[in-house]
Structures are given as structure tokens and as C-alpha cells.
Amino acid sequence: MSKTPTVELKLPVLKNMELVATQTSEVVSKHIGLSDDKSAEISMALIEACINAFEHSETKLEIYIHFMISDDELTIKVIDKGKGFDASKIKIPEIDNKINTSERKRGWGIMLIKELMDSVDFESNDKGTTLTMVKKKEKNE
């Protein structure tokens, strides 16, 4: 059985480090043959996943990103060793509830990731969170 080709990144919790991840995702997306639009969607989802890992996990340690390459899809895992979260408690944001109300304007990350990727899954406990997201290649790409 052959091992899935994987690119692994370790990012320090520093400002704008999510852009390092997007540079890697662009190269990997191109290798798989994903369209420019899909590559941009992956970059956007990855930015949000990194920001969540940096900010909400409250980890002071690095975060890890694995890009797992196959012929027909790209699977990305974003792993932090932070405090974890309960995905069932996340509210879906709605702009009409945010404008002219006291509701905080932020909180869009998970919704954006779900909208931009083909599948998204979370495993989280008090030792950290692994977000797994997949973008599939179309047959004609």
C-alpha cells in the first residue's frame, strides 16, 4: 500500500503566518490540477482555519498543517494543541443580525470554510483540535 503524498507545515503563532500556508496550498493545488477559482477558495478557507487555530484555540505553540495529495482531491488538516471547542455550540452568523445590533461583527470563519470547501470535519477535545477539509477535483479539471 503506497503512502499518501503529504506536505507538512509547522507555523508559529505570529501575525500573517496564514499567508505562508496559502502559498503552499497554491503550489499543491496547481500540482493536483485544480482550477484557479478552487485554489483561491482553498486559500480563503485555509486563512480562516489558521486564524481560528491561532486565536480561538489560545495555543501559544505552533499549529500544524498537512496537505494530503491524491489524484482527485486535496485534503488539508489544520491541527492545534489548544483548548478545543464544541462545534455544536457554534452559531451560524447572519449579517442581518449583526448590522445595527450589539452582536459582535466577527465569527464568520467556520461558515466560510464550510461554504468554500466540499467537506469539513472537526475533531476537538481539551488537548486540541483537528480540522479536516477536502476540495475535490472536477472530472474536466
Next chain:
Amino acid sequence: MSKVTNTNVEGNVVVIATEGYLNKDLGEEIQKIAQEHIDGGNKIFLINLKSSNIVNSIGASILIELIEQLQDIDGHLVFCDLAPIIEKTFKIMGLTKYCTVYPSQEEAITALA
């Protein structure tokens, strides 16, 4: 890495052009410049994102604050020259329910005149 590259007033429209990653820092810079013009009596703002091809939700959330602020004074925020992924992100977030998006600055200025 990212900054406001130009601000000018065309008729009654304040045009703010940016470059680079629309993150928290750039969002706050836009908001600060917009505030100065709001204090000066301006109500209509066009943000030209031609040279910004990447955004995060924190930067976009600061723009929601600006939309809200402009609604309070019967003002308006519009965008032009959006990269497809930024336009898609704004649509997902619902910003485009509150802000018109124009293909170019020229078309935006013509429509707002």
C-alpha cells in the same frame, strides 16, 4: 504588506484604494480614513480593491462596522474591482446585501454621480 495606497474625493464620493491583504490592520486603516472623511461631512465611500486579492473575515468584519456607521448617517459603502474570491466571500457573508459591487472604479463613479 498591505496598505491604503490612495484616497481622493471625486464629486461626492470618497475613493479609497488599497493594496495587499485585507486583514485587521488594513481594515482598521480603511476605517480610520473613512472616519476622517465622515467627520468632514462625506457619506458615500467607494473602496477600490483592485490591488487586494486576498481577504480575511476579520478585515471584512471591520467593513461591516463601517456599513453600520454609514447607515446611521444615511450614507453608503460600495466596492469595485473585486477579485472573484473576495466577491464570493462578501456574498457568503452577506455584505453584498448592503453594498453594491461595481466592475470598475469608472463605472462606480458614473453610477454614483
